Amino acid sequence: MRLTAALLAFLQTLNVHTQMRPNVGGSNGQCPYLSNSLNCDCERLAQGIALNCQGITQNELVKLIGTTRNSLVGLKLTQLPADLTHLQYWVLANSSIQHLFIQNSAVKEIDENFFEWLEKSLVSVTISDSRLSYVPRGINKIGTLRQLDLTGNNITELYPYSFFGASLWSLTLARNFLHSLSDNSFLGLEGNLKSLNLDYNRFTQFPIQALKNLQSLQSLNLAGNKIQSIDYLSGVELRVEKLILKYNTFIHIHQHTFSSMTGLIAIDLSYNEISKIDQNSFAILENLESLNLGNNRLEKLSSDLFSRNVKLKFLNLGDNHIRVLEEGLLNNLPHLNTLHLENNFLTTLGSGTFSGSHKLKDLYLENNVITELDDKCLSPLSQLRKLKLSNNYLSRVSDQLFINNPALVSLALDNNQIRSIDSSAFKTLLKLQNLNLHHNSIKEIREDLLSGKVFKTTTIIFVRQFFLFNPYNKVTGCLCACV
Template sequence: INQCVCLQPACKQQGMPLSAITPRSQIDLSLRSAPPNLPHGVQMLDLSRNQVQNLTQETLAYHTGFHHLNLRSNKIHFIQPGLFKDMTDLRVLDLSRNHLNVFALSKINIGPLTAVESLDLSSNGLYTGIGSWSLKKISLHNNVILEIEDGAFDSLHNLTELDLSKNSITCITDFNLYNLKVLNLSKNSMELFQSVGSAQSYQLLSLDLSENKMPYFPFLPRQNVLEYLDVSRNHLRSINVSASSERRTFLNHLRYLDMSYNQLKSIPESFFCFMGSLEVLNVSNNCIGSFSITNEGLLPKVKIINLSYNSLQSLTFNENILQSLEKLFLQGNDLTTLDHQVFQRLPSIRYLQLQQNNLKICASEQKQQEAALTDQNHQHPPGCVSFSSVHSLRFLYLSENNLQTLPANAFANTSLKLLDLSLNPGLDMDKDSLSGLEHSLVHLLLRENNISRLNTDLSLLKSLKNVDLSTNQLTSLPMWDKESSIESLNLQNNNLVTVEYSTMLALERSLKTLYMGSNPLNCCTNLGFLHVVQRSKKESNWREITGVSGEFRDQ
């Protein structure tokens, strides 16, 4: 019988058989050892969050048949030498959050750990001597390790996961753990990571070097299958791509690369030459002034590029480049100028974040052609960017762009589901600015634009369900002469005195949530509106109505 012993009152109160219990201790019982009457055949013992100080045979009630032993969060500072040598079935040993730094100073091994595959020694202090050839996973997270001694892990041929995060390691100059698959060195003081110069293949799949002090991109094994690399929050200032072909690192298997929160000013295109499998590139929060992908064949599989919060002045994508790109993050760059058809060159783009820039929007190409027939000197406004005929685009965020105008047919032949134009004070929307979105637009955000009158007929947008017009200067709503599909309407913080009865009748069928707070509504001129609200509340058609009851003003 597979038995798990839970030494917590919460488990005992449930009255479950020992064989069915998976203990998750949250209560300190202040135990200093396991009870002497442990049932025969116990395979899992959880003594975590207690007061064990000395780990001996007596502490474990002389049992040796454990498969899983959890001693996390005690005060262990002594381990009886050879304690685990007869535990030939022990696979998982958790000694994290103890005081093993005291024990480690004695230079005594805790082993041999003849069968242990997963060993957690995190949050202890200095540790030396592992002594288990069978180990597959070791956690030394949150200790005070300053360096890795030569050969410390060489005998652990089965080791595949090693967590050395949150220590004080300053450099790795001869990384040679060929069989390791996951290595976490985040939150150290690393200034250099360099693998040994070897033609032997490495099995490393994931390398986390985030939150260190590295000024240079890591020197990775030439023969690698690395898929995940995180070097975010370091001191990277430049990318060196001038190495000879013999020393170049090929990252053909890399799928995720994070270089955010560094000090990079540029990234040469040639850096991506050997990253044919890359799917996610994050270089946000740097100092990048320009970014271009112009060579055909670069980043053919990339789906997400995050360039947000840089200092971009130019962005260049050539035709037939980035065919798989779906999400592009460009917010917080103060961009003023873009090639007006830059987004038409991205055939798979679905998601564009452009908030916190200074962009202008071009009219549709059809409108431009019509204008050109009457005025041969007519051109796009300088620096404007076009969003018409971006056929795959579904989500577009343009808040905080200092937009002054939104021209007619700005999104023609673009099936947007979400459009955010918020925080563009003084935005003047042409009455046909949303033309072309009649059957696709679901979410429209126009908050904090100082709009006093809405020129656009929202009733034409047949799929529209969520509208945010909060914090504007609206004194009235546009007339709805057709039934609406809107389910959520936010009109808070406006200057609405009257809401037309006919408008509310048109909205009533679909509306489920209405926000009306902080408006100077006059109850005497809104009796029809009040009747609609009361009827909808009574019939439970509306899930939520806020800011209506008790906020009308008698005038």
């Protein structure tokens, strides 16, 4: 039996270990006979079998399920007939499916008793890119259901009691037409729901009233809406740890924006229109480890903006309009691992820019207008492994710039205006494997510049080709020592 890419993807969603075995029909747990008229694939799993069918009718499906002898645990249905808009209650009778996946269909209606046979077996349901206008009735009666994905439907409203009685851990309602939520939209999910995805709907306000009772909620995705702010409600505390708000319309992050979510660990505010962040906006978020502010309109950040975020490991300030990094901005980030500052308007970095960020490993400074780096600028970064300074206006590499960066593995200095490199500029970089000096105006390379360095073969070839053939460089020395 052939195993298509679609079936492989479906099996991965089941999160179970698959075992390839011969397709022998007739006994329990074996793939049934599939006639050529059915566009179906079958795969045998440890718990039973999984079927992946395209364009199958309800009657054909009933007959096929009847041949599986209660061993069917996974069912994926895609590209159902265009006239199949109503799923009848008898279709899944006498089955014990654990994972149901319906995609790219014209289904509008689902009988309330459609899931009746699966109330003690069904673990995950996906009905995506279809035409449902409401959450299917009967979902709340499935005691074993943990994941529900209704992405890409026509749902405009969540009716009260839609989830009452359910024990969902994960709920996805992405790419629908929701614009608001009532206070009891998630009634019944207060103690169970951990992940909620509402991205790419039509929200203009953060639905804090509807979320306030979800005491187990850890991950909230509201990307791709039109939200401009988060209202502060006294006495309300969401226990969300991961908040995704990218591709919204935030302009100003206020002091109390996150006051109702003090336990946040990760925030994504990229691709908004943020031009101002109040001084203490993140002060209350002492557990924050990841903050993405990339692709906004930030020009200036107060020096103590991150002073209370000592656990921060990932910070993205790239693709903004930042011209100056205030002294002290990064001084109290002892666990910072990755920093993005690319695509800004930085012109220089002072000696104390990275003081207090000793664990920084990846630093992205490409596509700025940097003309000069203080010789002591990178000195605190003894663990730095990757540095990108491409597409700037550096004219010289001094012998002091990288003296305290022995862990550096990858260094990109291409597309600058470098004319000279001090002979001992790379002397301490014993772990350097990738060096990019493409498109500069280098006039002379000393023979001992790269002596003793162990480069990867591909890098040696690249460096050699660059110096010999790049028309922007006029090299009078040689690279014999590094070849």
